[in-house]
Amino acid sequence: DDDNCSKIKLLGKIKDTLASKNGDFLYPEMVHGGYVHFMMNVIEEADTTNSIFNLFGTSRLEPPDMDYQESLQTNTAASDSDADRWKQQYLCARRQIVLTPIGKHIKQVKAQAKLILVLADAMRCHSAVNKDCDILHRDISTNNILAVDVRDSLPRGLLIDFDYGLATGTVRKGSRPERSETLPFMSIGNLAYIDTRCTALDNWESLLYLVCWTATIGIISKNRKDTQERREKELEENLFYIVTPSYD
Numbered sequence: 131d132d133d134n135c136s137k138i139k140l141l142g143k144i145k146d147t148l149a150s151k152n153g154d155f156l157y158p159e160m161v162h163g164g165y166v167h168f169m170m171n172v173i174e175e176a177d178t179t180n181s182i183f184n185l186f187g188t189s190r191l192e193p194p195d196m197d198y199q200e201s202l203q204t205n206t207a208a209s210d211s212d213a214d215r216w217k218q219q220y221l222c223a224r225r226q227i228v229l230t231p232i233g234k235h236i237k238q239v240k241a242q243a244k245l246i247l248v249l250a251d252a253m254r255c256h257s258a259v260n261k262d263c264d265i266l267h268r269d270i271s272t273n274n275i276l277a278v279d280v281r282d283s284l285p286r287g288l289l290i291d292f293d294y295g296l297a298t299g300t301v302r303k304g305s306r307p308e309r310s311e312t313l314p315f316m317s318i319g320n321l322a323y324i325d326t327r328c329t330a331l332d333n334w335e336s337l338l339y340l341v342c343w344t345a346t347i348g349i350i351s352k353n354r355k356d357t358q359e360r361r362e363k364e365l366e367e368n369l370f371y372i373v374t375p376s377y378d
Contacts, residue, residue: 138163138225140265140295147263155254156231156278156288163227176224233276233288244285245344248277251287253337259289260298260330268294268328270336271312272344296328315339 141160148157165176175181183189239245252275259265267274267289274291294310311320316339317332318324 137292137295138165138227140263140292140297141227141229144259144263144265144292148258151258151262153254153258155251155258156286157255157258158229158288158290158292159231161228161230163225166224166226168224229290231278231288233278233290236272236275236277239277239285244277248285248287249275249337249341252289253287253334255287255289256330256333260333264298265292266296266298266328266330267292267333268296268310269312270333270340271315272340273312311336314343 138160141158141163144157145159149159167174167176168178180189236245236248239248256267256270259267269291270289274289276288276290278286278288280286296310311317311332315336317335319326320328320332
């Protein structure tokens with residue numbers, strides 16, 4: 131695996147770096163991880179992209195050289211070329227990863243104060259990963275933070291899912307990688323695809339939207355439905371009081 135932004139490599143770096151730290155936070159510790167190999171034309175392959183492209187009588191696009199990539203920053207007319215579209219082609223590879231500790235979805239945290247503690251704990255991990263491991267998470271959302279039960283103590287927060295994780299050294303100044311993050315929690319810079327450097331502030335902005343989301347309409351669809359029904363009922367009651375004449 132030559133991809134320095136591979137999820138397995140990023141998690142391996144997190145484990146190796148943070149294992150020696152004594153920070154008051156949890157981090158995803160990879161117990162085992164690797165590629166799943168498939169038999170393709172009597173050959174064991176982890177990356178089956180080429181074989182799948184061959185089935186359709188075509189081949190995968192190759193990335194352009196660095197000089198051409200830099201020219202794309204100033205030449206927007208070339209944005210539809212094959213050399214640019216290679217970024218959007220599918221990579222057909224399957225990975226399996228075993229992580230510890232085990233957590234539960236934050237929708238199972240009933241108390242508001244405990245939820246805030248879980249979110250704060252997860253962002254402590256985010257800060258450590260960014261500062262000590264030089265990795266940006268880039269997808270702060272309700273599905274990527276777990277609550278970990280601790281006996282005789284308050285729940286802890288665990289940041290998971292580094293699918294969009296990126297080694298900060300690969301982000302050039304003045305450039306923003308492809309869009310990441312989950313739509314309701316995307317930073318404005320990411321949503322509008324502003325040509326500025328992607329930083330940890332984008333992730334903190336996502337956390338702000340996550341807190342607003344959970345505080346107003348809830349985490350799960352049932353909460354959102356209940357909130358909508360309650361608002362409609364309140365609206366009907368207010369209209370009733372407005373339009374009903376008084377006979378006193």
